[in-house]
Amino acid sequence: MNPTQKPDPVYDIVILGASGFTGKYVVREALKFLQTPSSPLKSLALAGRNSTRLTQSLQWAARPNPPPSSVAILTGDTSDPDSLRRLCTQTKLILNCVGPFRIHGDPVVSACADSGCDYLDISGEPEFMERMEASYHERAEETGSLIVSACGFDSIPAELGLLFNAKQWETPSVPNQIEAYLSLESDKRIAGNFGTYESAVLGVANADKLKELRRSRPRRPRPSIHGPPAKGPTLENQKKIGLWALKLPSADAVVVRRTLTTLTEKPHGLPGINESPEQIQKREAFWSSIKPTHFGVKITSKSLFGIFRYVTLGVSLGLLSKFSFGRWLLLKFPSVFSLGWFQKKGPSEEEVESATFKMWFIGRGYSEESLASQGNTKPDMEIITRISGPEIGYITTPITLVQCGLIILGQRESLVKGGVYTPGIVFGSTDIQQRLEENGISFELISKMKPQA
Secondary structure, X not given: OOXXXXXXXXXXXXXXXXXXXXXXXXXXXXXXXXXXXXXXXXXXXEEEOOHHHHHHHHHHHHOOOOOXXXXXXXXXXXXXXXXXXXXXXXXXXXXXXXXXXXXXXXXXXXXXXXXXXXXXXXXXXXXXXXXXXXXXXXXXXXXXXXEEOOOEOOEHHHHHHHHHHHHOOOOXXXXXXXXXXXXXXXXXOOOEOHHHXXXXXXXXXXXXXXHHHHHHXXXXXXXXXXXXXXOOOOEEXXXXXXXXXXXXXXXXXXHHHHHHHHHHHOOOOOOOXXXXXHHHHHXXXXXHOOOOOEEEEEEEEOOXXXXXXXXXXXHHXXXXXXXXXXHHHHHHOHHHHOOOOEOOOOOOHXXXXXXXXXXXXXXXXXXXXXXXXXXXXXXXXXXXXXXXXXXXXXXXHHHHHHHHHHHHHHOHXXXXXXEEEXXXXXXXXXXXXXXXXXXXXXXXXXXXXXXXX
């Protein structure tokens, strides 16, 4: 071997933070594809600070079978850059489950960008994601490190749901606005992930830093959208789906906007390292069928009490996150400020198994592109689609993260060489939707209402 050549990585995937609440469910999902006939995942390692907890996590994830002896246990600590650099030399891809990413994510992304190792995470933190792009995009392009955040429930369903709805607008029709309505359902208590709650507290606390970061970055071209956004109410009774809905400042909307911005810069998507002519044609055809649109997210409930709970949480975060004693209160007593939605100990396995989600996408637009340019014409066409799946934080998130990982392992030559990107622009034109459908997440066209002739 040439002395300057890097040795081949020992592991296809390293799951970092594999002993955490979400991490152990990611391990469970990954084991389903380890060394199975059509899977590119032939070798796997778990990494974290505590080898005993990692071993316990593997035992839990493998049950009722014994843990596979081929899965290695490695040391990886986000406060120890040397340990992260070692991990990067041992694997093709790191799946990072160590949040909040604002606190723990940067050293991992830095190590991957320097080494050329690929990286996926489950962050839903806009400031972290945009800071990683600002700090490491150019370096990752050079080294061939593909860095993609938001590969969990934040923001794969929103990104793919928007693309699925946008594809239904066949020429000459054009969308103007697509709104996502998220419904969380369970016959037991709906329990949130404490890590998500902690990230939200820190996100509100650091909102000014995000504004500052955006002001410091060069202006990027805005997507050209047909018509202005409709000014809808903050609270609405959405009769089409039978739910109350509340507007939500959401990571999903930020991630989708970044995907559409990248698409404006690269209208045919991201060229792969070594695509076949058929792959190029498929990618270009996919992206040319996507027309940009205004996008927003609303959280829904069957009752106004459910909406009141979301409002209480929002007001608590807004008032208390700005000062340190307020943050201490929020993180010390999550159940009080979320009216029981978030708890430190996390949900039971029964609560996880009984929960599901539905995400409705109500698209409004014009049956003819020429109508949009008339200025004062209201949209005359509506398309409703829906994505449904299992519990969001511990089942859907591992499914989406692992499927993104398998695409990177199996289709790396047809993906962009490197850089920091959103999941929609990287995975949108791959077989990701089909893979999710094969793993319990459904995509449906509910209705398509055209104007009466």
